[in-house]
Amino acid sequence: MDGHRDIEALIGLMARLPGLGPRSARRAVLHLMKKRDSQLLPLAQLMSDVGRSVRTCLNCGNLSTGDICNICNSEKRANGQVCVVEDVADLWAMERAQVFSGRYHVLGGTLSPLDDIGPDDLHIPKLRDRIAAEGLREVILALNATVDGQTTAHYVARELAPTGVTVSSLAQGVPVGGELDYLDDGTLRAALSSRKPF
Amino acid sequence: MDGHRDIEALIGLMARLPGLGPRSARRAVLHLMKKRDSQLLPLAQLMSDVGRSVRTCLNCGNLSTGDICNICNSEKRANGQVCVVEDVADLWAMERAQVFSGRYHVLGGTLSPLDDIGPDDLHIPKLRDRIAAEGLREVILALNATVDGQTTAHYVARELAPTGVTVSSLAQGVPVGGELDYLDDGTLRAALSSRKPF
Numbered sequence: 001m002d003g004h005r006d007i008e009a010l011i012g013l014m015a016r017l018p019g020l021g022p023r024s025a026r027r028a029v030l031h032l033m034k035k036r037d038s039q040l041l042p043l044a045q046l047m048s049d050v051g052r053s054v055r056t057c058l059n060c061g062n063l064s065t066g067d068i069c070n071i072c073n074s075e076k077r078a079n080g081q082v083c084v085v086e087d088v089a090d091l092w093a094m095e096r097a098q099v100f101s102g103r104y105h106v107l108g109g110t111l112s113p114l115d116d117i118g119p120d121d122l123h124i125p126k127l128r129d130r131i132a133a134e135g136l137r138e139v140i141l142a143l144n145a146t147v148d149g150q151t152t153a154h155y156v157a158r159e160l161a162p163t164g165v166t167v168s169s170l171a172q173g174v175p176v177g178g179e180l181d182y183l184d185d186g187t188l189r190a191a192l193s194s195r196k197p198f
Numbered sequence: 199m200d201g202h203r204d205i206e207a208l209i210g211l212m213a214r215l216p217g218l219g220p221r222s223a224r225r226a227v228l229h230l231m232k233k234r235d236s237q238l239l240p241l242a243q244l245m246s247d248v249g250r251s252v253r254t255c256l257n258c259g260n261l262s263t264g265d266i267c268n269i270c271n272s273e274k275r276a277n278g279q280v281c282v283v284e285d286v287a288d289l290w291a292m293e294r295a296q297v298f299s300g301r302y303h304v305l306g307g308t309l310s311p312l313d314d315i316g317p318d319d320l321h322i323p324k325l326r327d328r329i330a331a332e333g334l335r336e337v338i339l340a341l342n343a344t345v346d347g348q349t350t351a352h353y354v355a356r357e358l359a360p361t362g363v364t365v366s367s368l369a370q371g372v373p374v375g376g377e378l379d380y381l382d383d384g385t386l387r388a389a390l391s392s393r394k395p396f
Binding site: 004006007009010013014016017018019020024026027028030031032033036039040041042043044045046047048049050051052053054063070087088089092 | 202204205207208211212214215216217218222224225226228229230231234237238239240241242243244245246247248249250251252261268285286287290
């Protein structure tokens with residue numbers, strides 16, 4: 001228990017990561033101490049590099065090494081569509097799926113009166129500015145299918161109505177590979193009411 | 199997905215920590231990106247500090263900022279007893295419990311033929327040296343109550359026999375607060391055969 005204060009502080013910081021508690025943080029730190037040269041020091045270096053170089057894209061809210069991210073900088077992605085997501089994690093999920101070729105707009109959260117998150121805390125004004133600035137035709141709302149997510153979607157749609165842009169949202173329905181027996185009532189109701197000609 | 203390569207590398211390194219997988223590593227990294235100044239950079243700094251300053255005590259195998267750890271340096275802990283543990287984590291567990299006032303000896307693992315860990319990979323010769331050097335009276339084996347742990351305990355006890363030092367081991371029995379109904383057969387058998395006058 002020597003060098004003790006630093007190690008305890010390190011465990012304390014690690015324990016604040018989502019998915020780690022005090023116990024698993026201790027295990028992780030011990031693991032790192034054993035792999036000092038192959039893991040601990042490279043991890044420290046990379047965290048420091050990322051922390052210093054990566055910031056938020058001023059246009060869309062994505063993570064970026066410059067003021068404007070690669071996606072916003074790419075002319076190929078300027079197809080008139082913008083996909084509105086809650087969080088950078090959702091943007092990553094869309095990119096991993098390789099299903100969308102337009103640009104993104106990261107709101108940075110959802111409206112949540114309980115957590116004191118109002119419209120001013122989300123990047124909605126910037127989204128409205130982008131519609132004219134980038135000549136957007138369609139705004140696709142890809143927010144989580146939760147109460148907060150859908151409330152936010154309605155709010156954004158209402159805010160954008162005066163601009164005349166087409167606002168759409170991800171379809172709700174039976175997930176691919178999903179079994180009806182295991183689906184919740186809300187999903188079944190949504191899937192039924194959005195049924196399509198076969 | 200800009201600054202992408204560094205972030206992906208960071209996620210990859212985080213995913214190698216015990217208790218984190220690729221998905222939770224991604225969550226943790228995003229969390230850190232959002233708390234850049236309060237968590238990411240301090241964590242990077244602390245990891246780097248700890249990685250550079252903390253090493254293994256040459257005497258007992260504990261983590262230490264110098265060649266010899268605080269416990270080995272403290273005259274108060276020189277009570278003639280040494281507690282043999284498998285890992286630094288076990289040493290920490292003993293210290294947290296504040297039940298032992300002697301010194302420690304960290305073996306650095308257990309004998310495990312399957313993992314190709316033999317006697318030469320553990321710090322057993324050093325332990326034998328310490329018996330004479332520190333005038334030890336008792337070696338307390340605090341190894342895990344697993345097959346590997348107990349095999350190692352027997353091996354260590356046999357190695358130390360020629361020195362004449364007293365070798366003891368932690369008692370096995372019903373854990374405090376334990377209910378008989380939930381205990382495994384092995385624990386019940388050990389508790390019964392080690393029964394004490396009431």
